[in-house]
Amino acid sequence: MQTLIQKVVEPLVSQSAQVCPFLIQKITLEKLLSQVFALEIADGDLDCLANRYLKVYVKDLNIGWRITLNGNHVQVERLGGDADVTISGNAKEFALLVSRQEDPDTLFFQRRLTIEGDTELGLEVKNILDALDHENLSFPLKQLLESVSHVSRFIYAA
Amino acid sequence: MELVCPAGSLPALKVAVDSGADAVYMGFKDDTNARHFAGLNFNDRKAKQALDYAIDRQVKVFVAINTYAQPKGWKRWQEAVDRAYDLGVNALIVADMGVLEYACNKYPDLALHLSVQGSATNHEALKFYHQHFGIRRAVLPRVLSLAQVKLAAEKSPVDLEVFGFGSLCIMAEGRCYLSSYVTDESPNTCGACSPAKAVRWEETAEGRESRLNNVLIDRYREGENAGYPTLCKGRFKVDDHVYNALEEPTSLNTLRLIPELSAAGVKAIKLEGRQRSPAYVEQIVRVWREALDAYAIERDNFAPRGEWLDSLSKVSEGTQTTLGAYSRPWQ
Numbered sequence: 312m313q314t315l316i317q318k319v320v321e322p323l324v325s326q327s328a329q330v331c332p333f334l335i336q337k338i339t340l341e342k343l344l345s346q347v348f349a350l351e352i353a354d355g356d357l358d359c360l361a362n363r364y365l366k367v368y369v370k371d372l373n374i375g376w377r378i379t380l381n382g383n384h385v386q387v388e389r390l391g392g393d394a395d396v397t398i399s400g401n402a403k404e405f406a407l408l409v410s411r412q413e414d415p416d417t418l419f420f421q422r423r424l425t426i427e428g429d430t431e432l433g434l435e436v437k438n439i440l441d442a443l444d445h446e447n448l449s450f451p452l453k454q455l456l457e458s459v460s461h462v463s464r465f466i467y468a469a
Numbered sequence: 470m471e472l473v474c475p476a477g478s479l480p481a482l483k484v485a486v487d488s489g490a491d492a493v494y495m496g497f498k499d500d501t502n503a504r505h506f507a508g509l510n511f512n513d514r515k516a517k518q519a520l521d522y523a524i525d526r527q528v529k530v531f532v533a534i535n536t537y538a539q540p541k542g543w544k545r546w547q548e549a550v551d552r553a554y555d556l557g558v559n560a561l562i563v564a565d566m567g568v569l570e571y572a573c574n575k576y577p578d579l580a581l582h583l584s585v586q587g588s589a590t591n592h593e594a595l596k597f598y599h600q601h602f603g604i605r606r607a608v609l610p611r612v613l614s615l616a617q618v619k620l621a622a623e624k625s626p627v628d629l630e631v632f633g634f635g636s637l638c639i640m641a642e643g644r645c646y647l648s649s650y651v652t653d654e655s656p657n658t659c660g661a662c663s664p665a666k667a668v669r670w671e672e673t674a675e676g677r678e679s680r681l682n683n684v685l686i687d688r689y690r691e692g693e694n695a696g697y698p699t700l701c702k703g704r705f706k707v708d709d710h711v712y713n714a715l716e717e718p719t720s721l722n723t724l725r726l727i728p729e730l731s732a733a734g735v736k737a738i739k740l741e742g743r744q745r746s747p748a749y750v751e752q753i754v755r756v757w758r759e760a761l762d763a764y765a766i767e768r769d770n771f772a773p774r775g776e777w778l779d780s781l782s783k784v785s786e787g788t789q790t791t792l793g794a795y796s797r798p799w800q
């Protein structure tokens with residue numbers, strides 16, 4: 312059952328992500344990230360990303376983005392191009408991370424996540440993500456996280 | 470025994486409290502604590518929120534000010550003590566004698582715990598810290614065998630806390646300069662072993678290469694579990710043989726020893742990992758809470774359950790655990 316879902320759901324997500332025009336991905340992600348990190352941006356915690364690029368690469372779906380901070384908002388760029396630090400893993404790993412079901416160090420020890428480039432920047436971003444208080448998120452965002460959590464539990468429960 | 474749990478961020482602190490911690494420990498955002506990493510730890514606003522959350526739920530809060538004050542930054546260490554006192558924390562975890570003296574003179578009512586970095590390994594050392602700085606508790610170094618812990622506990626003038634779980638740091642605590650040797654920074658002086666700015670990972674055809682200040686310290690082949698990029702856990706060539714000459718990437722796990730530690734009179738168990746995420750904190754605190762509760766009922770019949778050991782191994786460095794020095798009969 313699970314493998315069946317994996318066989319059906321993943322290619323579907325992958326294809327729709329690849330078909331979905333970059334501009335739509337960009338607008339959606341920028342809006343989402345700027346909202347999620349509003350407090351952190353105001354506090355200057357995300358300054359580490361000013362003029363610097365974090366690349367997130369989802370290997371099995373072959374999608375990814377380069378993320379930077381431009382003034383007061385998060386900017387998302389196409390994968391091609393330089394990045395200061397690159398974090399890569401499969402969709403499963405990212406889903407588990409975002410929904411706080413797994414710890415990044417655990418995934419890193421198990422070789423399911425890789426960090427290349429400026430380790431300090433990668434670590435800082437990880438720590439900022441960890442420090443994000445989900446209770447402060449708006450209701451729709453909380454719901455979104457809940458569904459990622461449910462869906463990943465369902466698909467990937469092992 | 471009291472369960473003392475790590476918190477590197479507010480969400481980690483909240484899950485520790487919700488998962489059954491009796492006490493949580495945290496640090497400020499500077500080099501006054503031994504987990505000084507970018508983005509980690511508490512500013513004043515977050516520290517206040519943390520305290521409110523924990524105290525409301527009858528969980529104690531300790532603040533680690535456990536690095537060695539450097540001549541240039543002495544004010545920072547003083548301010549950290551002042552800030553912790555003003556916040557109303559339950560205790561400070563301190564290693565440096567200068568900081569201990571400052572705290573005990575200025576705030577005689579503030580509880581002081583000797584940090585593991587203070588490296589007091591016998592009752593005479595404990596007596597010294599107790600007499601001079603009035604410490605109420607000491608965290609014992611992870612270099613002691615169980616027999617040595619028992620011996621120290623027999624005559625200790627203060628309560629004792631020992632490490633129950635977490636990444637293993639093998640060296641005489643507070644005295645390891647391996648990190649300094651390669652990067653010029655060490656946990657005692659700068660608050661970080663192998664500071665992230667000196668770490669580089671590269672995925673190559675031969676595996677993941679881990680470098681510290683350009684020195685190759687390990688290469689993990691396909692399928693091999695990895696550890697933290699600390700010099701002590703690297704693989705080195707000794708007499709033409711390449712291996713983990715000092716220590717393997719591994720985590721300490723003493724679930725099995727709960728009855729013996731309790732019988733020895735140990736008052737608290739510390740879980741390591743302020744650098745880890747809320748997901749880790751939740752998993753380890755839940756297991757240890759269940760284990761301590763089970764021990765309270767089962768006493769002599771207590772045995773760790775398979776599922777506890779599995780979840781702890783899963784989040785461990787190198788994905789394996791050890792009893793560490795506790796089980797070294799030759800000591």
Ligand code: SF4
Pocket residue numbers: 637638639640645646647648656662663699700701702
């Ligand atoms: S090099 Fe190893 S033993 Fe030394 S402080 Fe770092 S982790 Fe501990």
